[in-house]
Amino acid sequence: MNDDQRTSIFADVYLLLFLGLFSVTAVLMALTPNLTLNTIYLGVTIILILMTYFFGAVAGLTANLAFTFIQAVVMIYINTTHHANIPMIMVFWLIMPLLLSATFYGMTRRQTALQSSNAKLRADIMKRGAFDEQTSLRTTVAYIQDARVFIETNRRFQLPVTTVIIRIRYYNEIRRMMSEQQYRDLLRLTSDTITAATRDNDITYSLNQENPTWAILLFSDTPGAQIAADRIKTSFDKNLKQSVSLNSLEILLVVGIAGWDPDKMKSPYDFMNKGIKETEYDVAR
Known part of the structure; x- marks a missing residue:
């Protein structure tokens, strides 16, 4: 198995993990009655995934840790100030954004590596004069x-x-x-x-x-x-x-x-x- 095949398999695995985690998130959201928090947390999770994609793993990890800290503060505030109980099942929001961001980042990294490999292959073919990409003719x-x-x-x-x-x-x-x-x-x-x-x-x-x-x-x-x-x-x-x-x-x-x-x-x-x-x-x- 060459490097490109291995990279392609890992990209598929990360994609399946990402879809699986998103499905689990959807099920857990349906089991929790707090629609407002679920909607807010889902929106923030999507933003975190995009941050990880555009700004890299370090920025994504930092943002996820900050989000986890904010969630903990919100839970403590609601429990102590409003004397309201937040269901324990809501704990999944503490780890799910990080897992979703990590799997999405892993998938896109592998896909980017494949794209770079394909671009290098095309450049090598062009350099060797096998064919002209624009006209599909030999050079x-x-x-x-x-x-x-x-x-x-x-x-x-x-x-x-x-x-x-x-x-x-x-x-x-x-x-x-x-x-x-x-x-x-x-x-x-x-x-x-x-x-x-x-x-x-x-x-x-x-x-x-x-x-x-x-x-x-x-x-x-x-x-x-x-x-x-x-x-x-x-x-x-x-x-x-x-x-x-x-x-x-x-x-x-x-x-x-x-x-x-x-x-x-x-x-x-x-x-x-x-x-x-x-x-x-x-x-x-």
């Missing part, structure tokens, strides 16, 4: 790794390998006119269009977010890659017109196509940079 690190495989296949079996690089024409100017939501919609629309317009064995990547850049690795020659690029452009134009948030903007894709040339290229970076360079010569429709 530059994965592109370089996969390109090495494509290049080795080209060397062994003489299969043509090309890369298609896709960018947005005049992106910096367009970005200034877009809201944050439109920006996210554009990334998603472009990514989905590219993925849908490519073959199953063609891999799509998100290389850059600041200047949105996509890439595809293909076992194809340059004319075949050009057909795929034209198909992507056509699909993008169609999807753009159907987009509610983006159809008012004039957005065009530019494409660069580079075939692997072992005589002129030494690494996948040369391959990628050649494709990026080729985008400068594409005349967008």
Whole structure:
């Protein structure tokens, strides 16, 4: 059992204890006739639970001890001044707020630990370049790794390998006119269009977010890659017109196509940079 599983189990245990204690509190409140004190104490208990959650265990414990002391003073005052007897069953209010606060704090601490672990895991995945969280596509690190495989296949079996690089024409100017939501919609629309317009064995990547850049690795020659690029452009134009948030903007894709040339290229970076360079010569429709 790893640490995350153990933490998750403890979070569930604390949750069950918290719910069980709250159920016991409800039953004891129903058995005591003093509605006013029960209502006041319940309200204070909820406040103590929130204090423990927001300000930590030390503040919560201090507040609970103060509440216990105040209860004792109130009981003594009522018994001596008004000569009224407070039922002994009301004693549960001396310990129940502390128990509820402790179990709730334990549950939230474990949940926070799980959230931190998940955030760290996502950050590690992003750092290793497994995928881009915003577009759900593989990133530059994965592109370089996969390109090495494509290049080795080209060397062994003489299969043509090309890369298609896709960018947005005049992106910096367009970005200034877009809201944050439109920006996210554009990334998603472009990514989905590219993925849908490519073959199953063609891999799509998100290389850059600041200047949105996509890439595809293909076992194809340059004319075949050009057909795929034209198909992507056509699909993008169609999807753009159907987009509610983006159809008012004039957005065009530019494409660069580079075939692997072992005589002129030494690494996948040369391959990628050649494709990026080729985008400068594409005349967008």
